[in-house]
Amino acid sequence: MTHFLDIHKTSPQDLRSIIDTAAAMKARRAGLPKGTPDEDQPLKNHMVALIFEKPSTRTRISFDVGVRQMGGQTMVLSGKDMQLGHGETIADTARVLSRYVDLIMIRTFEEQTLLEMAEYASVPVINGLTDRTHPCQIMADVLTFEEHNGPIKGKKVVWSGDGNNVFASFAHAAKQFDFDLTFTGPETLQPEPALDGLYTTERDPMKAVEGADLVVTDTWVSMHDPQSARERRHNQLRGYQVNTQLMSAAKDDALFMHCLPAHRDDEATSEVMDGPNSVIWDEAENRLHAQKAIMRHCLGR
Numbered sequence: 001m002t003h004f005l006d007i008h009k010t011s012p013q014d015l016r017s018i019i020d021t022a023a024a025m026k027a028r029r030a031g032l033p034k035g036t037p038d039e040d041q042p043l044k045n046h047m048v049a050l051i052f053e054k055p056s057t058r059t060r061i062s063f064d065v066g067v068r069q070m071g072g073q074t075m076v077l078s079g080k081d082m083q084l085g086h087g088e089t090i091a092d093t094a095r096v097l098s099r100y101v102d103l104i105m106i107r108t109f110e111e112q113t114l115l116e117m118a119e120y121a122s123v124p125v126i127n128g129l130t131d132r133t134h135p136c137q138i139m140a141d142v143l144t145f146e147e148h149n150g151p152i153k154g155k156k157v158v159w160s161g162d163g164n165n166v167f168a169s170f171a172h173a174a175k176q177f178d179f180d181l182t183f184t185g186p187e188t189l190q191p192e193p194a195l196d197g198l199y200t201t202e203r204d205p206m207k208a209v210e211g212a213d214l215v216v217t218d219t220w221v222s223m224h225d226p227q228s229a230r231e232r233r234h235n236q237l238r239g240y241q242v243n244t245q246l247m248s249a250a251k252d253d254a255l256f257m258h259c260l261p262a263h264r265d266d267e268a269t270s271e272v273m274d275g276p277n278s279v280i281w282d283e284a285e286n287r288l289h290a291q292k293a294i295m296r297h298c299l300g301r
């Protein structure tokens with residue numbers, strides 16, 4: 001069974017092949033209306049369940065469109081409308097879904113839910129974000145980086161802000177794709193210890209971004225964070241905002257990325273988000289292409 005649960009659980013060779021497949025598939029359909037079926041129809045006759053226990057715009061729509069372009073059919077399911085949200089176990093849900101569909105994508109809270117789904121499903125399971133990681137996002141980010149600035153191997157990526165789930169997948173990617181990753185953010189929001197050794201820390205954001213090829217940030221309050229922590233987090237993270245001053249300390253051609261949704265003028269200014277170094281819209285588009293390649297990988301198509 002080929003799941004896609006986390007970047008460090010997929011081999012560097014397979015990750016490279018997914019990125020290359022995504023780039024090739026994207027190139028083949030350049031300029032076509034979004035509903036145009038892919039010629040090879042790799043997911044023909046396949047049913048895909050997309051389960052969401054948290055809100056989503058990009059993940060929901062890009063997976064749905066991607067499956068349809070590849071000739072498959074989707075069901076977009078809200079966790080709370082399923083028995084899963086009313087006490088049925090994850091294991092039983094996984095066993096039942098496996099009798100109806102060929103692939104499961106789930107966005108959930110605890111990582112354990114994803115892992116149990118994968119353990120008991122007899123079809124591939126894809127991680128559409130948990131409290132701990134967001135691997136599909138970082139596959140899109142690698143694709144985006146390489147489209148604009150060439151191979152990511154050996155490049156310097158700087159994360160400014162909260163050491164959250166999106167950062168964790170960047171840390172896994174740093175090892176698998178062999179790039180340098182620097183974290184700049186407050187000690188109180190340091191990434192989890194399990195990621196130690198995958199990145200370096202520099203508390204001074206201006207120093208951290210020196211020589212950066214890519215500057216990345218994300219929301220200061222994630223979906224799994226209590227709203228009550230909002231003010232405290234804002235106070236801790238204010239100094240790590242990505243603004244033109246910070247970007248000017250990076251390389252001239254440094255890219256800016258944000259997985260979105262953004263809180264404009266909190267974690268990044270609109271000037272940066274809409275500025276010449278920002279590739280956030282390509283990044284969002286590439287969710288579609290990267291995930292199509294991930295689904296092909298999982299289904300061996």
Ligand code: CP
Pocket residue numbers: 055056057058059060129137259260261
């Ligand atoms: N970046 C991302 O995963 O966006 P959504 O929450 O809209 O899916």
Ligand code: NVA
Pocket residue numbers: 129164165166218219221222223224259260261
């Ligand atoms: N860190 C954010 C990412 C959203 C796509 C969250 O988990 O809410």
